[in-house]
Amino acid sequence: SQLPPHVIVLFGATGDLARRKLFPGLLHLQNAGLLPEEFRVIGSGRHSPGTDDEFRRQIHDALQDDEDISGWDDFAPRLSFTVSSAEDGKDLAEAVGAAEEELGEGARRLVYLSVPPTAMLGMVTMLGETGIAERSRLVMEKPFGTDLESAKELNAGLKEVYREQDIFRIDHFLGKESVQNILALRFANGLLEPIWNRQNIRYVQIDVPESIGIEGRASFMESTGTFRDMISTHLFQILGFVALEPPVQITPAQLHEEKEKVFRSVRALDPSRVVFGQYDGYRDEDGVADDSDVETFVAIETYVDNWRWFGVPFYLRTGKSMGATRRTVTIGFAEPAMEMFPDGGGLTGPPSELVLELSDDPTAELDVRAKVPGPDMKIGRGRMCLDLHDSFPDAEPLEAYERLLLDVMKGDPTLFTSTKEVERLWELCDPVLADPPPVQTYEKGSWGPQAALDLPGERGWRVPEDQ
Numbered sequence: 001s002q003l004p005p006h007v008i009v010l011f012g013a014t015g016d017l018a019r020r021k022l023f024p025g026l027l028h029l030q031n032a033g034l035l036p037e038e039f040r041v042i043g044s045g046r047h048s049p050g051t052d053d054e055f056r057r058q059i060h061d062a063l064q065d066d067e068d069i070s071g072w073d074d075f076a077p078r079l080s081f082t083v084s085s086a087e088d089g090k091d092l093a094e095a096v097g098a099a100e101e102e103l104g105e106g107a108r109r110l111v112y113l114s115v116p117p118t119a120m121l122g123m124v125t126m127l128g129e130t131g132i133a134e135r136s137r138l139v140m141e142k143p144f145g146t147d148l149e150s151a152k153e154l155n156a157g158l159k160e161v162y163r164e165q166d167i168f169r170i171d172h173f174l175g176k177e178s179v180q181n182i183l184a185l186r187f188a189n190g191l192l193e194p195i196w197n198r199q200n201i202r203y204v205q206i207d208v209p210e211s212i213g214i215e216g217r218a219s220f221m222e223s224t225g226t227f228r229d230m231i232s233t234h235l236f237q238i239l240g241f242v243a244l245e246p247p248v249q250i251t252p253a254q255l256h257e258e259k260e261k262v263f264r265s266v267r268a269l270d271p272s273r274v275v276f277g278q279y280d281g282y283r284d285e286d287g288v289a290d291d292s293d294v295e296t297f298v299a300i301e302t303y304v305d306n307w308r309w310f311g312v313p314f315y316l317r318t319g320k321s322m323g324a325t326r327r328t329v330t331i332g333f334a335e336p337a338m339e340m341f342p343d344g345g346g347l348t349g350p351p352s353e354l355v356l357e358l359s360d361d362p363t364a365e366l367d368v369r370a371k372v373p374g375p376d377m378k379i380g381r382g383r384m385c386l387d388l389h390d391s392f393p394d395a396e397p398l399e400a401y402e403r404l405l406l407d408v409m410k411g412d413p414t415l416f417t418s419t420k421e422v423e424r425l426w427e428l429c430d431p432v433l434a435d436p437p438p439v440q441t442y443e444k445g446s447w448g449p450q451a452a453l454d455l456p457g458e459r460g461w462r463v464p465e466d467q
């Protein structure tokens, strides 16, 4: 790898995300030879996990389920932990300085804040005051603030310490191969773009049901809720990629500009078209208040009011403890101009749909009507399918966080969220947060409250086939 040596400072190093994604991701990147030759990872937080060796052991334990821990012996000595807090970053600044000296000239710093939104600003100020921010890029985990006001305050504080190009707000959905493939399908082909508009598209559904519950993340869920966790971030970012105008080029500035324009075009959410749900049994979970009104499910109808999309409904849905885990974008195309087959050819059901599965095994399928072989002109529903793994069996996909960590080290902000985007998204979401719809109960393993099922009208939600 041509990357300069890096000192990576990781706040939240003993947290869920670090254990599940960041440490495994760093290890894989190292094993794949994609990390700089020289790097150090300094975990940090208020509470010490013990000695450095104990810290390493905890990470090693977390990596046990991983299929590839082969490079551990090379990885482990680069890890250490230094206690710090918003009030006191002296020891950490010293540890960073010492690590840098070991790495030599030209070392860069990457500071990763995997901390709750309320803790962000204090940390950023500390990074500025201690000088840790110097020569560093900052990576932040969502949510970026908890509403428009706090996001603006955070952004103002960030601006005091970091330049915009050094701030990397992670939305890991944009790191998914499948999500970037939306741009490839749209702009690397001349085929789709001419029909990618209100003349030919009748609806868009962005559906992210999850069968998992809150998995020990009660305090996160209680303070964040699904609307902030998923809608204002991941689902709107997908909407951005689906709806944006062709950028002049796929460069960070152009892409951000087009995404901002889409978010500016999104119509103010109509509270009567927003459904909040909570799965039955949520209040009995450990760490959840007995009378909690936090939503574990959200479905919304929204519109993009520009020439391309005016009048086309976008349905967004996501929730915990639902019937299946999917990340699906469905684009519904117009019906044929007239019915010309005898007796309709037996033609019923949904129109042609492009269905993108944004999973780790990404597929794009075009569901079209076709002739059922046989003596009659009978029409049925067939499938044209693109499978990225089958198409490119030798490619080496990176997990979303791995890709994004690498992009930060390269200084490439293309797949991150800009200040303007964040503020516009909060502007859209604030009215719902200020006056949320009543939370309706849904059964575990279901598809959410009835009101959500009814939201797209007769056409309903496209339900995964294995249901």
Ligand code: BG6
Pocket (backbone or CB within 6 Å): 172, 210, 229, 327
């Ligand atoms: C996270 C959310 O950002 O994304 C989780 O906080 C959610 O609640 C997760 O489960 C889904 O990510 P992935 O990578 O499994 O699609």
